Amino acid sequence: MATEPGSPLQSQARELADLMSEFRLQSATLTREGRSVTFRHRSKVKSVAVETVATEEADETAMVPDAAPVAAVPTGTPISSPMNGIYYGSPSPGSRAFVNEGDVVTAGQVVGLIEAMKVFNEIPSPVSGTVLRITVESGAVVQPGEPLLYIG
DSSP states (O other): OOOOTTOHHHHHHHHHHHHHHHHTOSEEEEEETTEEEEEEEETTEEEEEEEEEOOSSSOTTOOOTTOOOOOOOOOSEEEEOSSSEEEESSSSTTSOOSOOTTOEEOTTOEEEEEEETTEEEEEEOSSOEEEEEEOSOTTOEEOTTOEEEEEO
16 A cells, blocks of 8 residues: 555554454454455564455455455344254254244244254254344254254
8 A cells, every 4th residue: 555654544553453453353454435445463573454445346245355254143033052062953853944044033932953962952942033143053062052053
């Protein structure tokens, strides 16, 4: 990014870098007039600036090189695993899934099973709504509190 020494953008970038150091932030982004500067802490480098320029053709979700993907924060009510075990999305192999993304569910409806100590525990939906996202695959090991799906 070509900026004049002492320009407002350069001054703001320096302030952002100072704030990152002061608050020990791993990354921060400064956006001004359609331009973004992202700072990331790396080993042996205090901070690195990378420019992305927003244009009409630019994908707003385009990632900065070497940037880790940012996970989207799911919306809706999470239905979490109440225990350690294996999550199953259907009552038996080859059976139709309890729910799929986009399905409408009612409070109390079974949305999955957790197998723990050879016992299959039904997981009921605490709310009525639409299944927005299923976050685990059938057969996956889950931990207590791990979101299984989101209902909105």
